[in-house]
Amino acid sequence: MVFRQRGRPDVRAVDGVGFSVAPGETVGLVGESGCGKSVTSLAVMGLLPRRGVRVEGSVAFDGTELLTLPPDKLRTLRGRELAVVFQDPMTSLNPVVPIGRQVTEVLVRHRGLNEGEARREAGDLLRRVGIPDPSRRLREYPHQLSGGMRQRALIATALACRPRLLIADEPTTALDVTIQAQILELLKTLVAESGTALILITHDLGVVAGMCDTVHVMYAGRIVERAPRHDLFGAPRHPYTGGLLASVPRLDQPRGTRLAPIAGSPRDTIAWARGCAFAPRCPNRVDECTCATPELLGGRHGLRCFNPLRSGPVQEVAPR
Amino acid sequence: MTSDGRADPGGPPPPDGAAASAGPAPSNGAAVPGEPLLSVRGLKVHFPIRKGTLLQRVVGHVRAVDGVDLEVRRGMTYGLVGESGCGKSTLGKAVLRLVEPTAGTVVFDGVDLGGQGPEPMRRLRRNMQMVFQDPLASLDPRQSVESALTEPLRAHGFPGDRQGRVRELLDIVGLPAGAAGRYPHEFSGGQRQRVGIARAIALNPDLIIADEPVSALDVSIQAQIVNLLEDLQEQLGLTYVVVAHDLAVVRHVSDVIGVMYLGALVEEAPSDELYAEPLHPYTIALMSAIPIPDPEVEERRRRILLTGDLPSPVDVPSGCRFHTRCPFRQPTRCAEESPDLREMRPGRKVACHWAEEIATGTIRAAASAQDPTATEVGTPAVK
Numbered sequence: 001m002v003f004r005q006r007g008r009p010d011v012r013a014v015d016g017v018g019f020s021v022a023p024g025e026t027v028g029l030v031g032e033s034g035c036g037k038s039v040t041s042l043a044v045m046g047l048l049p050r051r052g053v054r055v056e057g058s059v060a061f062d063g064t065e066l067l068t069l070p071p072d073k074l075r076t077l078r079g080r081e082l083a084v085v086f087q088d089p090m091t092s093l094n095p096v097v098p099i100g101r102q103v104t105e106v107l108v109r110h111r112g113l114n115e116g117e118a119r120r121e122a123g124d125l126l127r128r129v130g131i132p133d134p135s136r137r138l139r140e141y142p143h144q145l146s147g148g149m150r151q152r153a154l155i156a157t158a159l160a161c162r163p164r165l166l167i168a169d170e171p172t173t174a175l176d177v178t179i180q181a182q183i184l185e186l187l188k189t190l191v192a193e194s195g196t197a198l199i200l201i202t203h204d205l206g207v208v209a210g211m212c213d214t215v216h217v218m219y220a221g222r223i224v225e226r227a228p229r230h231d232l233f234g235a236p237r238h239p240y241t242g243g244l245l246a247s248v249p250r251l252d253q254p255r256g257t258r259l260a261p262i263a264g265s266p267r268d269t270i271a272w273a274r275g276c277a278f279a280p281r282c283p284n285r286v287d288e289c290t291c292a293t294p295e296l297l298g299g300r301h302g303l304r305c306f307n308p309l310r311s312g313p314v315q316e317v318a319p320r
Numbered sequence: 321m322t323s324d325g326r327a328d329p330g331g332p333p334p335p336d337g338a339a340a341s342a343g344p345a346p347s348n349g350a351a352v353p354g355e356p357l358l359s360v361r362g363l364k365v366h367f368p369i370r371k372g373t374l375l376q377r378v379v380g381h382v383r384a385v386d387g388v389d390l391e392v393r394r395g396m397t398y399g400l401v402g403e404s405g406c407g408k409s410t411l412g413k414a415v416l417r418l419v420e421p422t423a424g425t426v427v428f429d430g431v432d433l434g435g436q437g438p439e440p441m442r443r444l445r446r447n448m449q450m451v452f453q454d455p456l457a458s459l460d461p462r463q464s465v466e467s468a469l470t471e472p473l474r475a476h477g478f479p480g481d482r483q484g485r486v487r488e489l490l491d492i493v494g495l496p497a498g499a500a501g502r503y504p505h506e507f508s509g510g511q512r513q514r515v516g517i518a519r520a521i522a523l524n525p526d527l528i529i530a531d532e533p534v535s536a537l538d539v540s541i542q543a544q545i546v547n548l549l550e551d552l553q554e555q556l557g558l559t560y561v562v563v564a565h566d567l568a569v570v571r572h573v574s575d576v577i578g579v580m581y582l583g584a585l586v587e588e589a590p591s592d593e594l595y596a597e598p599l600h601p602y603t604i605a606l607m608s609a610i611p612i613p614d615p616e617v618e619e620r621r622r623r624i625l626l627t628g629d630l631p632s633p634v635d636v637p638s639g640c641r642f643h644t645r646c647p648f649r650q651p652t653r654c655a656e657e658s659p660d661l662r663e664m665r666p667g668r669k670v671a672c673h674w675a676e677e678i679a680t681g682t683i684r685a686a687a688s689a690q691d692p693t694a695t696e697v698g699t700p701a702v703k
Binding site: 032176181233244252 | 403404508509510511538539540541542543544546547550565567568569571572591592595605606607608609610611612613614615616617618619623625626628629630
């Protein structure tokens with residue numbers, strides 16, 4: 001995926017990212033700001049502007065190629081089979097339309113219900129996502145709801161057509177932890193009950209640890225490590241993954257150990273074409289890292305690194 | 321479990337009593353218990369809500385901070401945690417009198433800040449500084465780093481070589497000397513926060529109030545700033561009040577943690593003990609809601625889900641302010657009687673009528689709140 005802007009060199013935001021999600025599975029995309037995780041989700045949904053962006057590759061949904069699908073067919077699919085929940089519900093909900101209309105709109109458009117049926121169904125949906133007094137809330141506008149309530153309303157619209165794929169892009173980042181716990185439980189139940197495939201995009205390793213079956217760690221537009229969550233957290237192999245885990249304080253560990261930050265900042269990268277983008281910050285850097293491009297190798301536990309961690313720094317710190 | 325701990329009156333308690341009780345609190349080894357640098361008694365910040373264009377009738381108050389007592393000892397770090405809207409930032413600002421408290425006293429280094437006029441207050445402020453959440457918002461985009469750092473030096477008549485001091489400050493916070501001539505937008509988030517910290521320590525203050533110092537930063541950068549704050553504390557003997565919503569970070573840096581809910585402290589404890597044994601139902605729920613980056617731990621954990629949203633601080637619930645969402649709510653006392661922040665055992669303060677019973681397991685959380693499969697608490701309509 002290449003972003004173009006006149007007079008500037010092209011920006012390669014995402015490069016060679018590949019993953020698959022099965023029904024009932026939760027896949028996590030983790031990385032810091034600017035690593036390309038959100039852009040990936042927009043590309044999957046076909047929500048990127050058509051001008052100024054070049055998207056290459058393939059997004060296959062149940063055998064249908066989404067990238068080449070005509071816009072009207074894609075619109076039918078989106079909303080019914082594919083749904084997305086963004087970080088900030090205030091920008092995703094229309095501020096001048098009551099919540100109820102925004103939910104029923106989807107039901108009328110995609111499930112062909114009439115207004116009355118759609119209203120009953122919408123009330124039901126709001127109740128399912130844990131909004132008390134749904135009949136009153138349906139008449140209210142987004143600004144009358146609290147942040148957690150808005151996010152739940154947004155999830156309700158996303159769930160309205162029982163999508164088979166849900167992309168949640170930082171769904172709880174703007175929320176408080178107690179509300180976050182409610183929303184995550186809701187998503188978990190949804191995946192377990194309806195067999196929805198979930199792509200969860202987040203920067204929070206804790207959220208990933210509790211939610212995702214498979215985790216993809218992204219850095220500078222590429223996946224640097226991919227593993228089932230137990231493998232990833234138990235024995236991270238990429239120095240970036242290890243570094244991330246070592247740099248967050250953990251509630252359940254004794255205090256007094258100094259945090260081990262990753263040196264530099266996400267700005268300090270080199271182009272993937274010339275080597276490993278993480279090399280300037282990497283404690284395990286060897287000569288090869290700055291002259292050759294590492295490939296994503298390995299099956300279940302994929303890794304893009306010339307000199308991976310053997311016993312991760314996290315394991316040394318972690319008791320039990 | 322001493323019964324005299326309950327005898328905490330609602331009004332301002334004798335300061336020496338509180339100091340003595342906090343004394344034997346198990347501290348974290350290296351921390352030497354100093355004398356109290358900051359002591360806050362009965363602090364309230366109420367913002368009036370006005371209606372009407374002409375008469376501006378006051379129709380209610382936002383009770384942002386509603387009677388907080390706390391004490392911060394020299395060289396220690398006091399962590400204030402709570403969710404958005406709980407009043408923790410307002411409390412931090414009220415301590416520095418950046419917002420005017422409605423009631424209560426703030427004593428800083430033996431001086432009551434309440435009675436100070438503007439000029440003495442200005443002079444006092446050199447000893448108490450603030451680090452803000454978003455350095456891009458708190459730094460002037462058109463002011464170079466050198467100018468931003470010399471400004472406090474000029475304002476407070478710093479004697480001697482100001483440019484030398486700027487170089488020294490940049491070195492302390494780990495920025496290259498060349499940073500002096502640059503502007504905020506030229507730095508990354510972590511570097512900008514270093515500039516913000518450099519400005520806060522420019523005048524060698526005693527106390528720094530850090531309001532969400534790392535929450536705007538990327539995960540890999542947060543640790544750098546946390547370590548810098550710890551180093552500075554050691555080098556310069558600083559006292560911190562760290563205000564943040566991320567309990568894991570607060571616990572890492574703090575010696576004592578105060579948990580706020582809807583404008584009041586509901587629990588205060590040495591940070592080692594808070595995770596091991598939270599006493600207040602809100603702390604218990606908060607702790608259980610924080611995800612831990614370890615799938616093994618996550619699978620074993622039991623979540624206590626809270627019902628509903630934070631009540632409005634305009635309309636604080638009667639009795640215990642947490643009773644509307646409390647999974648341990650009892651039919652008696654909770655809705656009628658407001659619990660004081662009482663000392664349940666040395667170093668452990670909690671504002672809950674039933675803390676002993678909850679600690680011993682006599683009172684359990686409502687079943688719905690514990691059920692890991694329950695999507696939503698208190699909404700039986702979940703299919």
